Amino acid sequence: MSAQIEEYIDHPVENLHVEYKDWLNLSEPIHRANLARHMAAISNHGGGYIIFGFADPTMTSTGENPFDASHYTHDGIAAISQKYHEPAIHCDVEIAKGHVVIRIPAHANVPICAKANGPMVDSKVKGIVSGAIYIRKPGPQSVPITNAHDWSELIRRCVLHDSAALLKALGAALLPPTMQSSDRTLDLKEWHDATRAAYVAELGKNRRPGYLKSNYTQLSYIIEDGEKNSIRPDLLKQVLREVNFEMRDLVNTGWSILFPFDREPISPYFTSDPAVVERGPFLEQSLVSEVDSGPNFELWRVSPDGIVSVIRPIRTDFLEFGGWQELRYFSPNRAARELAELVRHAAGLALRFPEAQHVSFRCEWAGIRGRTINDELRDWSPRPAAKTDSVMSTGRWSIIELSSNWPAIVASLLGPVTRAFDPTLSLSKDWVAAEAQVWRPLGNHYP
Known part of the structure; x- marks a missing residue:
């Protein structure tokens, strides 16, 4: 178990890059869709964690997972992402102190977009909406982008990822002119x-x-x-x-x-x-x-x-x-x-x-x-x-x-x-x- 994960479990405080959830019955479409929304938003925020087995808002442990554990494996989480995300998010999943932790990497040169709707409830789509791009906002919440300001940080990270890929592709043979910046x-x-x-x-x-x-x-x-x-x-x-x-x-x-x-x-x-x-x-x-x-x-x-x-x-x-x-x-x-x-x-x-x-x-x-x-x-x-x-x-x-x-x-x-x-x-x-x-x-x- 990572020391960083141990810190989050021993001292739970929800913020924009960490989402604490009680155990969900992930065989239910609504819970899978809600989880997919949080995964997309955290990836678009630059990466983070979803940690299961905590009651909200008390942040107390709720004990063992009472639902089908196969949904809480790497393959189970990957299946949710494959259905709802474009591109799919390649997450790590581990068990730490009785809690399941999903490690969600940052998006790459394009943001994570929802590619499928969640289930229909009372004639409304619930959980996640196809075509939406979700981000994290204070609360914390996982919400769709609704204005130009919300795009700025997401676009910046996309450009940075493209820049990193370009630098790798150029290789050491194509170096910029030397000594244009001062030696510090x-x-x-x-x-x-x-x-x-x-x-x-x-x-x-x-x-x-x-x-x-x-x-x-x-x-x-x-x-x-x-x-x-x-x-x-x-x-x-x-x-x-x-x-x-x-x-x-x-x-x-x-x-x-x-x-x-x-x-x-x-x-x-x-x-x-x-x-x-x-x-x-x-x-x-x-x-x-x-x-x-x-x-x-x-x-x-x-x-x-x-x-x-x-x-x-x-x-x-x-x-x-x-x-x-x-x-x-x-x-x-x-x-x-x-x-x-x-x-x-x-x-x-x-x-x-x-x-x-x-x-x-x-x-x-x-x-x-x-x-x-x-x-x-x-x-x-x-x-x-x-x-x-x-x-x-x-x-x-x-x-x-x-x-x-x-x-x-x-x-x-x-x-x-x-x-x-x-x-x-x-x-x-x-x-x-x-x-x-x-x-x-x-x-x-x-x-």
């Missing part, structure tokens, strides 16, 4: 260092284990936009949520980087930092004080003008696996996966900046001295222990390369840290691409 690596270093200082202060304030201050992974990037565009602050959290759903086409492990939670007090908030005062207020989320699980003690910051950093423990220190001990191992496999998430996140966020041409990265692994290479799911031959305590890896690539050549970027950023263990260890882009085949354990039901 000094800004990135300042942001990276300030985020680390804030994280260390949070650990101390909350009396977390002392070794976390010097054993961490920190991943940062900055979008180079020559026109100095920025995302509207009031839209930044929703944009991050959209990007988070988009990057699950590559990595979908259940604890993704830069995920914006909703529950107070762990929901992201706007703040400022004297160390980066010229950046202005930025969005920050800290799980250090409110989350009890050690591997999830993390902090991230995102500025509206496209500078990002996330810092978290070295997660192999928290593995419940025979023979594993904290501060003992380093996994290149996990490091590659985290870097791929970062590169995919940067590619998605950069599309929100019309003039963006390049992204610079700054990645740091601290506390590796004395560790050896190992992974709980991969066999590594004995390698020397690292003799240096920290490694910094940097690089700068075009927006096109982020989409078309991401395995090579991950391999390049990973190289400095693996060579700290073994100077001869070179993990290629082909190795990264092969590893990526196991980065989606929570489902592969994507277009």
